[in-house]
Amino acid sequence: MSLAIPQGLDNTVERPGERAPLVLGDSTYHTITESVSQIAERPPSPAWVIGFLISATLASWFGICIAYLIYTGVGVWGNMNPVFWGWPIVNFVFWVGIGHAGTLISAILYLFRQDWRTSINRAAEAMTIFAVICAGTFPGIHVGRAWLAFWLAPYPSLNLWMWPQFRSPLLWDVFAVSTYGTVSLLFWYMGMIPDLATFRDRSKNKWRRMAYGILALGWTGSSRHWMRYEKAYALLAALAAPLVLSVHTIVSFDFAVSQVPGWHTTIFPPYFVAGAIFSGFAMVLTLMIPARSIFSLEKLITVRHLENMCKIILATGTIVGLAYGTEFFIAWYGQVTEEKFAFVNRAFGPYWWAYWTMVTCNVISPQLFWFKANRTIPWRIVVISIFVNIGMWFERFVIVVTSLSRDYLPSSWGYFSPTWVDWSMLVGSFGLFFTLFLLFCRFMPVINMAEVKATLAGQIHHHHGNH
Amino acid sequence: MAHHTHHPKSADDPSFKLPESLAALGVPLVGIGGVLLAIGLIMGLLFGPTSEVHGQTRGPWSFTLSAYLVAFTFCFSISLGCLFFVLIQHLCRAGWSVVIRRVAELFMIAIPALSILFIPILLSVWSDSGVLFRWSDASFGDHHGIPQLVWAEKLRYLNSGWFTLRSVIYLVLLSGLAIYYFKLSRLQDETGALSLTERMQARSGPAVMVFSLVTTFAAFDWLMSLAPMWFSTMFGVYFFAGSILAAHCAIAATTYLLQSRGAIRDEVTVEHYHDLGKFLFGFVTFWTYIAFSQFMLIWYANIPEETEWFYTRLQGNWQTLSYALIFFHWMFPFLGLLSRHVRRRPNLVFAWSIYLLVVHFVELYWIVMPEFGKTLGGFGGLLAAALLTLGMLGLYTGGLLWFIRCKQIKVLAVRDPRLPESLAFENL
Numbered sequence: 001m002s003l004a005i006p007q008g009l010d011n012t013v014e015r016p017g018e019r020a021p022l023v024l025g026d027s028t029y030h031t032i033t034e035s036v037s038q039i040a041e042r043p044p045s046p047a048w049v050i051g052f053l054i055s056a057t058l059a060s061w062f063g064i065c066i067a068y069l070i071y072t073g074v075g076v077w078g079n080m081n082p083v084f085w086g087w088p089i090v091n092f093v094f095w096v097g098i099g100h101a102g103t104l105i106s107a108i109l110y111l112f113r114q115d116w117r118t119s120i121n122r123a124a125e126a127m128t129i130f131a132v133i134c135a136g137t138f139p140g141i142h143v144g145r146a147w148l149a150f151w152l153a154p155y156p157s158l159n160l161w162m163w164p165q166f167r168s169p170l171l172w173d174v175f176a177v178s179t180y181g182t183v184s185l186l187f188w189y190m191g192m193i194p195d196l197a198t199f200r201d202r203s204k205n206k207w208r209r210m211a212y213g214i215l216a217l218g219w220t221g222s223s224r225h226w227m228r229y230e231k232a233y234a235l236l237a238a239l240a241a242p243l244v245l246s247v248h249t250i251v252s253f254d255f256a257v258s259q260v261p262g263w264h265t266t267i268f269p270p271y272f273v274a275g276a277i278f279s280g281f282a283m284v285l286t287l288m289i290p291a292r293s294i295f296s297l298e299k300l301i302t303v304r305h306l307e308n309m310c311k312i313i314l315a316t317g318t319i320v321g322l323a324y325g326t327e328f329f330i331a332w333y334g335q336v337t338e339e340k341f342a343f344v345n346r347a348f349g350p351y352w353w354a355y356w357t358m359v360t361c362n363v364i365s366p367q368l369f370w371f372k373a374n375r376t377i378p379w380r381i382v383v384i385s386i387f388v389n390i391g392m393w394f395e396r397f398v399i400v401v402t403s404l405s406r407d408y409l410p411s412s413w414g415y416f417s418p419t420w421v422d423w424s425m426l427v428g429s430f431g432l433f434f435t436l437f438l439l440f441c442r443f444m445p446v447i448n449m450a451e452v453k454a455t456l457a458g459q460i461h462h463h464h465g466n467h
Numbered sequence: 468m469a470h471h472t473h474h475p476k477s478a479d480d481p482s483f484k485l486p487e488s489l490a491a492l493g494v495p496l497v498g499i500g501g502v503l504l505a506i507g508l509i510m511g512l513l514f515g516p517t518s519e520v521h522g523q524t525r526g527p528w529s530f531t532l533s534a535y536l537v538a539f540t541f542c543f544s545i546s547l548g549c550l551f552f553v554l555i556q557h558l559c560r561a562g563w564s565v566v567i568r569r570v571a572e573l574f575m576i577a578i579p580a581l582s583i584l585f586i587p588i589l590l591s592v593w594s595d596s597g598v599l600f601r602w603s604d605a606s607f608g609d610h611h612g613i614p615q616l617v618w619a620e621k622l623r624y625l626n627s628g629w630f631t632l633r634s635v636i637y638l639v640l641l642s643g644l645a646i647y648y649f650k651l652s653r654l655q656d657e658t659g660a661l662s663l664t665e666r667m668q669a670r671s672g673p674a675v676m677v678f679s680l681v682t683t684f685a686a687f688d689w690l691m692s693l694a695p696m697w698f699s700t701m702f703g704v705y706f707f708a709g710s711i712l713a714a715h716c717a718i719a720a721t722t723y724l725l726q727s728r729g730a731i732r733d734e735v736t737v738e739h740y741h742d743l744g745k746f747l748f749g750f751v752t753f754w755t756y757i758a759f760s761q762f763m764l765i766w767y768a769n770i771p772e773e774t775e776w777f778y779t780r781l782q783g784n785w786q787t788l789s790y791a792l793i794f795f796h797w798m799f800p801f802l803g804l805l806s807r808h809v810r811r812r813p814n815l816v817f818a819w820s821i822y823l824l825v826v827h828f829v830e831l832y833w834i835v836m837p838e839f840g841k842t843l844g845g846f847g848g849l850l851a852a853a854l855l856t857l858g859m860l861g862l863y864t865g866g867l868l869w870f871i872r873c874k875q876i877k878v879l880a881v882r883d884p885r886l887p888e889s890l891a892f893e894n895l
């Protein structure tokens with residue numbers, strides 16, 4: 001079963017007419033199962049424990065801040081007149097964006113038959129779900145009286161005798177994000193069933209066997225199971241593909257349907273989607289590269305996988321750059337005074353530092369990926385990815401804060417400053433995200449073993465077919 | 468994952484040549500096209516309508532030139548989309564599409580020739596009369612009550628000299644890309660060198676960047692500036708969405724025609740039509756997404772500066788056409804291409820491609836002509852517009868067929884290193 005691929009083979013080189021292998025080394029079905037399962041079966045490494053303790057502390061701090069906010073009121077944030085949407089909405093849009101890589105990889109790359117997705121889809125999908133959890137928290141607490149957030153649900157309430165305002169894009173968000181979260185969760189869970197059954201079958205302890213047994217839904221691996229599984233997977237992929245675009249499109253509508261200069265521009269939907277994919281892939285790389293090295297998964301998550309993701313970051317980052325340029329050009333071409341002012345104010349007004357941080361991180365830093373060395377040396381990828389993440393947070397900051405702080409009425413202009421609660425919640429949301437991700441690494445199959453084996457099988461078949 | 472090893476036929480196989488029955492059509496099509504174009508021009512000038520926009524009368528010359536712009540853009544958008552198709556295949560190192568890539572390359576190589584047909588549009592700008600682009604009449608600002616400062620600023624971008632220079636830059640850059648990729652691909656027909664594929668791949672990234680910039684600004688200049696005061700940041704994407712859809716239609720329809728005349732019968736299979744069908748479905752949806760977003764955002768915010776474009780299109784007969792587009796450009800093809808049973812039948816993929824090309828023409832008419840006036844064109848005008856487009860299409864296709872025959876160009880990239888992969892391609 002082993003495919004003799006020389007150790008240290010550079011699979012980023014692909015001669016035209018041949019396809020480079022995606023599973024490296026002397027991997028067999030057995031070694032794939034072993035290398036993935038041992039992560040959850042062995043006692044946790046010190047690195048994991050330290051990481052978990054730090055993350056969990058931050059996540060707890062996030063929880064304390066939320067309790068403080070609900071107890072005291074939203075005045076503890078820096079939100080003010082006229083910047084009624086401050087960091088909470090910046091963080092919301094940031095986290096929704098992060099949640100775009102997973103379902104793109106598992107749905108859209110599946111429909112395009114990109115086999116390289118098999119090694120990375122599981123962890124990326126997990127990140128999607130955790131990012132959506134972080135994202136959903138912010139508007140939930142931003143409504144002020146968080147205990148009445150259920151009023152957003154469309155039911156003829158006995159208290160109010162009215163329905164939610166369907167003309168408000170904020171309500172569309174409720175539907176868009178919750179649909180996306182639900183479908184992504186289903187997709188992630190369903191894809192995990194065969195691997196959960198593997199975990200169940202390998203369990204040496206009764207409780208563990210029972211827990212994975214329940215999650216595996218009685219999977220036996222019969223051909224009938226596989227047939228249904230494949231069909232359901234394809235259907236979910238087709239359903240999830242438009243969702244990848246719709247969520248951030250609707251988030252962009254939050255801004256673009258308004259009349260605020262700098263928010264209302266028609267390119268927002270595709271530009272937000274590109275930006276979301278851009279930041280999502282950057283986050284996947286930021287976490288996947290350390291994880292791959294800590295858990296010794298280099299043969300499965302190869303340099304080729306990393307390089308492909310870098311190329312997607314380069315492409316989407318350049319699309320985002322084109323959108324920035326187009327906005328600027330049309331603000332001048334349109335000759336609408338307020339619009340022109342909004343853009344000049346972004347670049348040269350009191351928030352110039354945020355604007356140029358955004359441009360440097362989002363437009364310039366991904367251009368480093370034109371050079372192969374930057375796409376193939378893992379630590380460089382991590383550095384550039386972190387820059388991209390910083391840039392994408394600043395992009396939302398620039399959009400939300402600069403436009404609001406100086407709108408049509410100069411008499412109401414103001415300058416937004418975050419409070420310690422704003423800072424704590426931003427850092428705390430990262431704590432929540434990392435905590436969930438570390439728990440996932442510890443207890444769930446981090447790589448889709450079943451699909452990677454199928455990729456390996458195709459590789460072997462192809463290899464022999466050529467001789 | 469079942470990969471059979473498919474060995475390509477010999478590169479000199481007669482089924483890789485343009486079928487004689489099609490090649491013989493080249494010169495007649497050019498002749499007929501030229502005649503139709505001339506009749507269309509005369510009819511437009513004689514029977515074209517006049518209209519009144521803000522107290523300014525626009526006559527048959529304006530109508531005819533607008534219709535000419537529709538005809539030109541129709542052909543050009545197909546070639547433009549095909550150029551993008553070729554670039555993106557190289558950028559993604561695609562294997563499945565090799566058997567149909569040459570068809571796209573053939574449409575793409577028409578860009579230099581099509582550029583010549585842009586000359587009348589450039590000349591119209593230099594007449595300084597606002598005959599086609601109303602901004603070329605410097606008094607436009609006064610007639611429309613636009614503040615002088617604003618209008619003076621607009622004229623810094625929208626003026627004959629700068630417009631001409633930009634158009635020439637666009638056409639030169641696109642022609643350059645087309646010629647470069649065509650030459651290398653044909654060279655590979657002779658040598659089969661892998662290095663050619665590597666070169667095409669390596670340059671496809673920057674090429675796509677150039678393409679995106681040019682397409683965005685060409686859409687702004689050639690179509691959006693017909694309404695001089697209107698602006699939409701999405702417009703470049705919107706024009707691209709229509710073009711890439713039209714390109715896939717043209718590739719599918721042409722491949723089908725070639726096969727029906729005996730060429731590349733063993734190479735292009737139902738699997739390739741299936742994929743083309745998926746792309747048709749996908750780009751119909753993408754177009755709808757872009758068109759809807761553009762409309763909805765402008766409608767919802769209802770800011771006077773930018774509602775003008777849709778307001779014009781929601782008056783009188785244009786309103787009917789606007790609503791019709793929802794059904795014809797989205798709903799019918801969406802439902803029609805939803806099923807894989809349709810997408811796996813080459814004759815149905817062919818039929819939907821022709822249908823979508825017609826709708827693409829109607830959409831371009833809807834983009835350009837409302838800027839002429841409230842009338843759809845009347846019988847004489849519509850006939851003139853149809854003749855102009857058919858004439859242009861005759862020149863376009865006839866010229867291509869003639870070119871392929873003279874240069875003995877094969878209709879398949881016969882020595883592409885990924886040809887075996889494309890031959891073996893199967894949808895799972």
